[in-house]
Amino acid sequence: MTSEIMIVSLIFLGISFLVSSILKSKFTKYSKIGLQSGLTGREIAEKMLRENGIYDVTVTSVQGFLSDHYNPVKKTVNLSPEVYNGTSVSAAAVAAHECGHAVQHATQYGPLMFRSKMVPAVQWSSMLVNWILLAGIILLYSTNNPTVLLVGIIIMSVTVLFTIITLPVEFDASKRALAWLERTNITNASEYPKAKDALKWAATTYVVAALAAVVTLIQYIMIFLGSRDR
Numbered sequence: 001m002t003s004e005i006m007i008v009s010l011i012f013l014g015i016s017f018l019v020s021s022i023l024k025s026k027f028t029k030y031s032k033i034g035l036q037s038g039l040t041g042r043e044i045a046e047k048m049l050r051e052n053g054i055y056d057v058t059v060t061s062v063q064g065f066l067s068d069h070y071n072p073v074k075k076t077v078n079l080s081p082e083v084y085n086g087t088s089v090s091a092a093a094v095a096a097h098e099c100g101h102a103v104q105h106a107t108q109y110g111p112l113m114f115r116s117k118m119v120p121a122v123q124w125s126s127m128l129v130n131w132i133l134l135a136g137i138i139l140l141y142s143t144n145n146p147t148v149l150l151v152g153i154i155i156m157s158v159t160v161l162f163t164i165i166t167l168p169v170e171f172d173a174s175k176r177a178l179a180w181l182e183r184t185n186i187t188n189a190s191e192y193p194k195a196k197d198a199l200k201w202a203a204t205t206y207v208v209a210a211l212a213a214v215v216t217l218i219q220y221i222m223i224f225l226g227s228r229d230r
Contacts, residue, residue, distance in 0.1 A: 008212075008215055008219065009216065016208050019205050020205060023066075023201045023202060026197060030088060030090040030093070030195070030197075031086060031088045033090075034088055035087050035089060035092055035186070035187065037186055038087055040087050041084050041087075041091035041092065041094065042059050042061075044095045045059045045077050045079065045095040046059050047186075048177075049099055049102060051180070052180075053106070054102055054106050057077060059079065060077070060084075061078075061080070061081055061085075062079065063080070063081070065082065066094075068097075070099075070105070072101075072116055075105075077098045077099055079094065079095060090198055092181060092191070092195055093181075094198075096176075097174055097177040097199055098173075099177065100172070100177040100180075103173075103176055104172065104173060104176070111169045115165045115169055118165070121158050122162045128155060129152060132148060132155060133156065140223070146224050149227070153217070153224060157217065160213045163209055163214075164213075164214070167206055167210055170202075170203050174199040178192075178199065181195055
């Protein structure tokens, strides 16, 4: 069974690499297509925040490719240099998506608030889970004691739940972003489908991560249940 976990992990690693490669190629492609409006990512983000009645969130620039994110604690929309200064379809899509998270925060969107509360537990569990699962497998096969493995499964369930909750958060942020881009004509009729395509592939990375996490958790549960039948 442990070899099966490794095989499945490698399969999902390959799928994740493929999806990430497609995502990067999409964003690179659309970053070369300038917006007719000529607005930068920063200007788009600030405009979307204002039009949603949000005045306590700051738009900043951070280093790194596709490092864009919203920080609910500091209330900052953090955009990579390519997005912050960019005037492309990619820049518009990413800037609006991250502002979608700010809108979620301002409107107390349930899944986002729940995910935010989970962050401390996830940070703690992510540091320990792999070591505990490894120790659990070793103890299971050396002493036939599944207790540590069960503890690892419980801890892993926290991180898996986090990846699942992330899906509606990301999909909803993109939905809000695309609706606003279309309604305000920030992207015209030819630019909008490209922005939608870029965000679709960004969301796909989260879907793959969630599926991989769920499948891996199920495999560990099967190992635990199998040990009880010995």
